[in-house]
Amino acid sequence: MRLGVLDVGSNTVHLLVVDAYPGARPWPAHSEKSVLRLAEQITPDGRLSDEGAEALIEAVNDARRSAERLQTEDLLAFATSAVRDATNCAEVLARVRQETGVELRVLSAEGEARMTFLAVRRWFGWSAGRLLVIDIGGGSLELAAGVDEEPDVALSVPLGAGRLTRDRLHGDPPRTAEVVALIEYAEKTLEKPAKALRSSSWDRPVCTSKTFRSLARLAGAAPSGAGPLVPRLLTRTGLHQVLGFIRRIPSGSLAGMDGVSASRAHQLLAGAVVAEATMNMLDIDALELCPWALREGVILRRLDILES
Numbered sequence: 001m002r003l004g005v006l007d008v009g010s011n012t013v014h015l016l017v018v019d020a021y022p023g024a025r026p027w028p029a030h031s032e033k034s035v036l037r038l039a040e041q042i043t044p045d046g047r048l049s050d051e052g053a054e055a056l057i058e059a060v061n062d063a064r065r066s067a068e069r070l071q072t073e074d075l076l077a078f079a080t081s082a083v084r085d086a087t088n089c090a091e092v093l094a095r096v097r098q099e100t101g102v103e104l105r106v107l108s109a110e111g112e113a114r115m116t117f118l119a120v121r122r123w124f125g126w127s128a129g130r131l132l133v134i135d136i137g138g139g140s141l142e143l144a145a146g147v148d149e150e151p152d153v154a155l156s157v158p159l160g161a162g163r164l165t166r167d168r169l170h171g172d173p174p175r176t177a178e179v180v181a182l183i184e185y186a187e188k189t190l191e192k193p194a195k196a197l198r199s200s201s202w203d204r205p206v207c208t209s210k211t212f213r214s215l216a217r218l219a220g221a222a223p224s225g226a227g228p229l230v231p232r233l234l235t236r237t238g239l240h241q242v243l244g245f246i247r248r249i250p251s252g253s254l255a256g257m258d259g260v261s262a263s264r265a266h267q268l269l270a271g272a273v274v275a276e277a278t279m280n281m282l283d284i285d286a287l288e289l290c291p292w293a294l295r296e297g298v299i300l301r302r303l304d305i306l307e308s
Contacts, residue, residue, distance in 0.1 A: 002029065003302065004072035005295045007121065008079040008104060010039035010138025010162050011210075016295050017070050021086055021121040026253045026299050033098045034059040035263040038082035039138040039162035046087035053092050053185060056083075058093055061098045076298055077268040078105045080112055081139030081160060082192035098114045109156030113142035115297030116302060117151045120206050122300055129203030134278055136211040136271050138162035141278070143193055145202050152200060155193045159186055159262075161211050161271035173292045179247050183294035199277035207234060208289040210264060216289055217259025224259070228291035236279045243272040244293050 001021065007014045017030040036059060048056075060077070067075050083089055084106050096104050107115070113135070120133045133151070135142040139160035144151035168182050212234060215299030219221060222230045233258030246254060246269050255265035279287065 001073045002071060003299055004063075004067040004070070004075040005298055006060065006067070006075060006077040006102070006104075007295050007298075008038075008056065008060070008083055010080060010140075010160055011037055011267075012081040013056065013063060014295070015063040015066055016299075017067065017188055018256070018299060019149060020299055020303055022303050025301075026296065030066070032063070032066060034062065037138070037162060037265055039160060040166045042082070042086060042166070045248050046085070048086040048088055048092055050084065053088075053095060056092065057096055057099050057179050059220065060096055060102050061103070064100055072076065074302070075102065076105075076302055077102050078107050078298060079182070079295070080107055080137060081156075081158075081163075083110065084109070085139065085158075088145075092292065110154045112119065112137075112140075113144040113154035113156055114292060115301060116142055116152060116208060116294045117144040117297070118147065118149055119297035120208060120290045121149050122296075122308070123290050124204065128206075130201060132197065132205040132282070132284075133290075134201035134205070134207045134212075134275075134287065135206075135209045136161055136274055137209060138267070141274055143197060143278075145197055145200055153196055155196065157189055157193055159189055159274045161267040161274065164270040164274070165267040172246055172252075172266065173269070176247075177215040179269070179273070182273050183277060184275050187281060190277055190281045194278075197282060205282075205284045205287050206290050207275075207291040209289045210261070211268065212287070212289060214260050214268055215239060215242055215272055215275060216265065218246070218257065221289070232289040233286050234275075234282065234289065236276070239272065239279065239305075243269075243276055246272060 018026040020026040143158040144153040216234040221232040251266035255262040
């Protein structure tokens, strides 16, 4: 069957259309995205701005039309932290439903971590043993660990790259004092979740997300053109070197580098700070990148339901 997944994230609205069958690997048929940066369009009182809501409605309408044109049998639409945490979330969801006909499901923070964990487990298989999965989004950082398809621990903390850039880094590049303060904030915020995760062990630490892919590429990992099956690692040493480099250059210069998209270059520094703080707090020397993440997890869970 042909499934469409519409992911309303903190940075983009991403439509992924796949041909999928129970027991088979979902095969991508079409992908399109609109860069909205919703995490950066939250007003001081916590609302998603009117401009952000209008842009969201337009992007959802465009995605719906594409899904119809591609003859998808089902459109799974969900929103993550930017919409979830907005104080006018219910109002925004109602407008989207009324003006586009699309019912956006809001994933809980824990649900987001669990869906991503499922995708990583299916990608690496049972031979990977106990997994630790780290995912840096625009609005939040998800952490999950376990030996089965359902993690034993699934956590979310407000350390998204877009959120931190908006709230804590100003200037391009930001002042050294701001970067130091962000490092301290990230480490303080991670103390409790790190303690919860350290109470269990893991055999394979894994990361996923565009932020990690960009950081790994800057650290020397294979380019995206090499394909998803090529192993890619991000070492703590390599990440530290990348962080030392990007904290001193403007985002415009970063955007011209291989593996760094223009739409996310400005928030890569915040993502690097969170990535290094997480690896330090959990004493991880290297992370293996997984090409599957939240969208694939949603697809796999849907197929499981159809098969049952």
